Amino acid sequence: MNPTDNHYPEGQSFRNSLNSRYRVASIWQALFFSALLIAMLSLAALLYNVVDGAFGYVAYEYKNDPAEFSAKPLDDLNKQELLDILKANLSDGAYNKLNNEQAMEKRSKSDLYTLVLERLIQIDTKQTWSMTASIFDANEVKAEAAKKYPEAKLEFRSWLTPIFLTTPMSSKAEFAGVRTAILGSLWMVGIAILFALPIGTGAAIYLQEYATKNFLNRIIQTNINNLAGVPSIVYGMLGLAIFVRALEPFTSGSIFGITDSNGRTILSAGLTMGILVLPLIIINGQEAIKAVPDSLRQAAYGIGATRWQTIWHHVLPNALPGILTGSILAVSRAIGETAPLIVVGASTFISLDPEGPFSKFTALPIQIYQWTTRAQTEFHSIAASAIIVLLVLLLTLNAAAVIIRNRVQRKY
Numbered sequence: 001m002n003p004t005d006n007h008y009p010e011g012q013s014f015r016n017s018l019n020s021r022y023r024v025a026s027i028w029q030a031l032f033f034s035a036l037l038i039a040m041l042s043l044a045a046l047l048y049n050v051v052d053g054a055f056g057y058v059a060y061e062y063k064n065d066p067a068e069f070s071a072k073p074l075d076d077l078n079k080q081e082l083l084d085i086l087k088a089n090l091s092d093g094a095y096n097k098l099n100n101e102q103a104m105e106k107r108s109k110s111d112l113y114t115l116v117l118e119r120l121i122q123i124d125t126k127q128t129w130s131m132t133a134s135i136f137d138a139n140e141v142k143a144e145a146a147k148k149y150p151e152a153k154l155e156f157r158s159w160l161t162p163i164f165l166t167t168p169m170s171s172k173a174e175f176a177g178v179r180t181a182i183l184g185s186l187w188m189v190g191i192a193i194l195f196a197l198p199i200g201t202g203a204a205i206y207l208q209e210y211a212t213k214n215f216l217n218r219i220i221q222t223n224i225n226n227l228a229g230v231p232s233i234v235y236g237m238l239g240l241a242i243f244v245r246a247l248e249p250f251t252s253g254s255i256f257g258i259t260d261s262n263g264r265t266i267l268s269a270g271l272t273m274g275i276l277v278l279p280l281i282i283i284n285g286q287e288a289i290k291a292v293p294d295s296l297r298q299a300a301y302g303i304g305a306t307r308w309q310t311i312w313h314h315v316l317p318n319a320l321p322g323i324l325t326g327s328i329l330a331v332s333r334a335i336g337e338t339a340p341l342i343v344v345g346a347s348t349f350i351s352l353d354p355e356g357p358f359s360k361f362t363a364l365p366i367q368i369y370q371w372t373t374r375a376q377t378e379f380h381s382i383a384a385s386a387i388i389v390l391l392v393l394l395l396t397l398n399a400a401a402v403i404i405r406n407r408v409q410r411k412y
Contacts, residue, residue, distance in 0.1 A: 118170060183354055236272060236339055253356075331398065
């Protein structure tokens with residue numbers, strides 16, 4: 001070949017080729033930016049749709065006049081006065097039932113206030129309007145409410161209130177809260193992480209540092225990768241068969257002397273979720289360990305360290321930020337799952353807070369699902385509020401994990 005031969009374009013041909021490459025690059029850049037823009041718009045539309053249902057005008061009536069029970073406004077009554085009203089106006093059976101669920105004297109003022117409204121005043125919600133209609137069509141909303149419900153009161157309401165966060169479930173949307181569901185979700189996620197994180201990290205260490213590249217280990221690795229994509233309801237069926245039924249003496253607490261429960265407990269749900277996120281933790285743990293430079297291992301071996309000393313003192317400290325990242329992803333998936341909880345036996349109506357791993361339970365995704373299936377629009381409003389609570393809870397847990405990860409990363 002002649003060394004003077006040049007296969008690169010020159011002159012005008014070179015400029016045309018360069019312009020063509022820049023045009024192609026600009027087209028791809030525009031496509032990538034469009035994908036990002038579509039994703040951001042979709043997320044914004046989702047968030048707006050949720051917020052739109054959590055605020056807005058509400059038309060409601062009191063079935064009973066509050067003045068029948070107290071000469072003072074209900075908001076001005078103290079805890080003892082609210083308790084006296086309930087004692088005087090509830091039947092003995094209704095009062096004793098509430099007292100058996102939780103001692104009335106130990107209830108907070110907000111709980112007693114809610115009971116007065118729910119059991120005695122009895123609010124009757126006539127209609128709700130979205131935030132968009134309430135803001136941009138306020139006059140039409142007021143005219144419609146005055147025409148349809150002349151005796152009703154109309155107020156702009158935020159369904160997401162401190163009382164909503166601190167109140168247990170109720171059959172009436174006006175008094176329903178998510179306290180029990182929040183506690184159930186936290187219990188479940190805590191059990192899942194305590195179960196899956198050490199097992200997943202141990203499995204990742206073995207597969208990455210100890211396992212030889214033979215046929216059996218390749219099959220194990222392939223199955224772990226496949227399990228990460230298995231539908232969550234399959235894990236629910238596995239949890240039902242193993243934790244709810246086969247291990248019922250343990251998950252119900254009967255071997256510890258607990259007799260008022262069965263296998264459908266928080267422990268069963270937490271272990272099921274632990275199995276669900278276990279493949280994610282293993283895969284992310286392997287990738288984190290693989291990212292540790294091999295020169296650290298060789299340096300440790302060079303000064304006489306054993307394999308375990310190398311792993312414990314050099315590999316794990318440097319891989320820990322990546323392992324914690326995997327736990328963040330695991331929490332994100334576990335806290336939002338619904339199908340496995342339905343199969344395992346999460347209840348849709350529980351007014352008592354979980355007191356331990358052997359308690360019956362509900363969770364925020366279950367509560368949201370149950371409320372969205374109701375026909376009354378006020379249940380849809382509190383479902384939107386519960387979605388906001390779920391998102392905030394998820395972001396809070398993730399932020400805490402990110403902070404821990406960053407602190408560990410700075411340490412090493």
